[in-house]
Amino acid sequence: MSLFSPPLTGKPQPPIDPLTPDRGIGSLWRRIVAFVIDSIIVGIAGTLIALPFFDTFSRLGAWGRLVGFCLALPYFVLLNSRIADGQTLGNRVMHLQVVDRRGEPISVPKSFVRYFVLSVPFFLNKLTLPITRTPEVITYLLGLVVFGLPAVTIYLMLFNRRTRQGLHDLAAGSYVADADKSGALAVLPMWKGHWAVLGILVVVGVVGGKVLEAKLMSLADFPAMLADARVVENMDHVQSAGVSDSTWTSSSSGEKRRIYVVTVFWSGTQNQEEGLAKQVASRILENNPRVADRDLLRIVVVRGYDLGIAYAQRSDPFEDSPAGWKAKLQAQGQP
Numbered sequence: 123m124s125l126f127s128p129p130l131t132g133k134p135q136p137p138i139d140p141l142t143p144d145r146g147i148g149s150l151w152r153r154i155v156a157f158v159i160d161s162i163i164v165g166i167a168g169t170l171i172a173l174p175f176f177d178t179f180s181r182l183g184a185w186g187r188l189v190g191f192c193l194a195l196p197y198f199v200l201l202n203s204r205i206a207d208g209q210t211l212g213n214r215v216m217h218l219q220v221v222d223r224r225g226e227p228i229s230v231p232k233s234f235v236r237y238f239v240l241s242v243p244f245f246l247n248k249l250t251l252p253i254t255r256t257p258e259v260i261t262y263l264l265g266l267v268v269f270g271l272p273a274v275t276i277y278l279m280l281f282n283r284r285t286r287q288g289l290h291d292l293a294a295g296s297y298v299a300d301a302d303k304s305g306a307l308a309v310l311p312m313w314k315g316h317w318a319v320l321g322i323l324v325v326v327g328v329v330g331g332k333v334l335e336a337k338l339m340s341l342a343d344f345p346a347m348l349a350d351a352r353v354v355e356n357m358d359h360v361q362s363a364g365v366s367d368s369t370w371t372s373s374s375s376g377e378k379r380r381i382y383v384v385t386v387f388w389s390g391t392q393n394q395e396e397g398l399a400k401q402v403a404s405r406i407l408e409n410n411p412r413v414a415d416r417d418l419l420r421i422v423v424v425r426g427y428d429l430g431i432a433y434a435q436r437s438d439p440f441e442d443s444p445a446g447w448k449a450k451l452q453a454q455g456q457p
Contacts, residue, residue: 144303145225145299145300145303145304146300146307146309147286147309148218148301150279152217152218153218153279156210156216157212159211163197163211164197167197167431168193168194168432169434172432172434176426180425180426181389183250183361183362183387184251186430190429191242191245191430193431194430194431195234197210198237199233199237202236202237203220203228203229203230204229205230217302218299220233220236220298221298222296223307225306225307232295236293239271239290240288242271244272245430246267250387251264252355252363253348265331269327270327273323274320274324278292281316282313284309284312284313285310347367348365350365350406350409350410351363353405353409357398359388359390361388363384365382366382366383367380379417381417383422384419384421386422388424395425395438400447403442403447413444414445418443419447421439423439424436
């Protein structure tokens with residue numbers, strides 16, 4: 123028997139424990155900086171691709187955001203997967219890595235799920251859908267996706283301090299860990315109480331949305347403005363339209379002026395914006411007699427594209443008093 127052998131006690135000795143994992147989750151501020159870096163890179167690339175095709179992309183309307191989703195997909199899906207060792211350029215700069223619980227980079231399909239859950243609310247936001255032709259249930263579901271999913275993700279990343287997993291990480295089973303270490307992650311399971319808190323917040327958000335909708339519908343001018351938007355959206359090449367009625371006060375004289383503004387997102391031919399503005403003014407004045415009481419009727423024709431990762435628009439405002447618009451239309455033989 124060796125002099126250094128443990129004494130015989132008649133009890134079996136426990137096995138030696140493996141080393142405890144000490145690889146931690148990346149800090150939230152580094153993740154934010156990494157995301158900003160990645161967004162700038164993708165934004166520059168998207169702008170360089172889109173600018174030469176302004177007229178082509180300006181006809182896409184709501185489909186433009188789908189194009190942006192597809193353009194950004196290879197960067198985030200491939201680089202966050204095992205193909206690039208789980209590191210986008212932003213992650214590399216901030217020494218972060220997207221991994222699973224074992225500390226291994228995730229597969230391409232899991233990386234796609236992660237990108238899909240995170241990016242869909244962003245690309246659906248500011249979608250230029252025709253408000254009068256979009257079913258209410260679609261509008262409601264879009265609101266839940268656009269505002270609900272990001273709110274849940276932000277909450278989890280702020281308050282789920284054990285794993286810092288948002289919905290996208292939970293869906294993919296991924297973590298954003300320190301890249302300076304390797305091996306399994308030393309993390310505790312997420313506190314289940316977060317789901318109860320989120321459930322309460324979702325209920326509050328839904329009820330608040332319904333209350334706001336009821337208040338809008340109760341406004342005296344809202345139904346007429348909605349009818350004006352419907353008239354304009356039924357015109358050729360009009361992607362969507364927005365209507366506002368406001369009061370502007372001059373800072374010098376204090377004079378108040380009522381301004382009726384119709385914003386038209388249009389995919390027609392360049393240099394025909396003024397002709398469209400006259401058509402819109404004619405239909406508005408015919409459809410809504412109360413506009414004649416306003417001091418100014420402004421028609422804003424917008425051509426451009428919004429890919430989410432790249433944005434370019436040209437706005438052409440045309441304005442005159444309702445009487446001035448009528449004089450112009452009568453001079454051209456229009457009613």
